[in-house]
Amino acid sequence: MWSPQPARLFAHPSEVRIPDGSRSSQSVKCSPWRVLPVTVVFIVAAAGVVVLLDEPPERRVVPLPEPTATLGTCIRTGALDSVEALNRFVAKVRGDDGFAGGDVGASVELQDARRLFVFGDTLRSANFKGQRFVHNSMLVFSAGCGRVVLPRARGALVPDRSDGVGYWPMSIARIERPGYDIVGVGLQRVRMTGGTDVFDFEVLGPAVARFEVPRGGVPELQSVRDIGADRVDTSTPMWGAAAVVDHGWVYLYGTSRPANAGLSGFALRVARTKPDTVGEPRTWTYWNGQAWSRNSSSAVELIGHQGGVSQTLSVFRVGGTWYALSKKNEVLGRHLTIWSAPGPTGPFVEAPPSADIPSDAVSGTLRYMPLAHPDLLPEPGTVVVSYSVNNTDFRVVQNDPRRYRPRFLRVALP
DSSP states (O other): OOOSOGGGGTSOTTOOOOOGGGOOOOOOOOOSOOSOOOOOOOOOOSSOOOOOOOSSOOEEEOOOOOOOEEEOOOEEOOOOOSHHHHHHHHHHOOOBTTBSEEEEEEEEEOTTSOEEEEEEEEEOOTTOSSOSEESOEEEEEETTEEEEEEETTSSOSSOOOTTSOEEEEEEEEEEEETTEEEEEEEEEEEEEOSOSSTTOEEEEEEEEEEEEEETTSOOEEEEEEEESOOOOOTTSOEEEEEEEEETTEEEEEEEEOOTTOTTOOBEEEEEEEOGGGTTOGGGOEEEOSSSEESOGGGOOOSBOSTTOBOSSOEEEEETTEEEEEEETTGGGOOEEEEEEESSTTOOOEEOSOSEEOOOBTTTTEEEEEEEEETTSSOOTTEEEEEEEEEESSHHHHHHOGGGSSOEEEEEEOO
């Protein structure tokens, strides 16, 4: 469980609300899709949320409008009581004007038994009265019904910065409070570079959004905070690519690869801190292979980048075993792979592939970013996994946005 001071995980004590008059509502050119997400700050764990900071800390509080958001019309889901039912829903249901398709699909269950899903680059219908392509969105699912969370401005749920930098959500987690949940969404800051190639973007660093969700109510964005200076550097570990809260510690996993590594996988390292100091990197210690060290450069690779994990992955614990779940060798790989370990620092042992999720050069179909959902339809010895689907030809998903939605499968744990 979290410490008695969880608010520090979402908003630094020096943060203040800035009136929304300083926010720009300008539209920006958006990448039609992405396949190499770079920085994740949050991930679903047993419970918990983490914040990533570069040193020295540089905090930018993004001005927010006064609430309020609303929920869209009910999208009839039927009974989503199996993986097969989930896939039937995402493949067949049209959606509504506010959500046609998107990637990521990280989820968390609320105290009132509803479930939130957050999505990345999101398509909306031609009939939508508002921004039709946004960097992020959210859906709320209750029994038999899904609803889009629509901000008042009818743009992205977490609005772009005034300089055009947008936010891609990567993960979501919550802290339960009497009558409401505090929900943290990990974000990565992204800047489009103006070209037409699918890699014409730069990821600049992490950010965190804080929502409050009353029981049965509408998620309300409370704050957005950029963490660290804008910087493009894959060789520096992106601490928070996955995170686990366990026995009073927050374990922060970082992914990195050399700048000249091409499209290989990413190496995995780990740091840890206490929940109430997770936003203070000077309190972190790093596993150096023998002990926990204050020296960040001493962090050893738990998994190497050759044959390594994706930039965004899941780490979670079931019983006494720790698991890292990812697509091996990023988007150009094919194997959904699970590594297991007796503890958070490893040693992580690779199991045979759990599933094949290859991209297809002929059809242009992309399969990427598998995420574990340990609390979704749980069955002993297994875990439900989602992975994102897209196409190199954006017209394909524009014509049928149902081809731009995560798919689900259940895999056995090694």
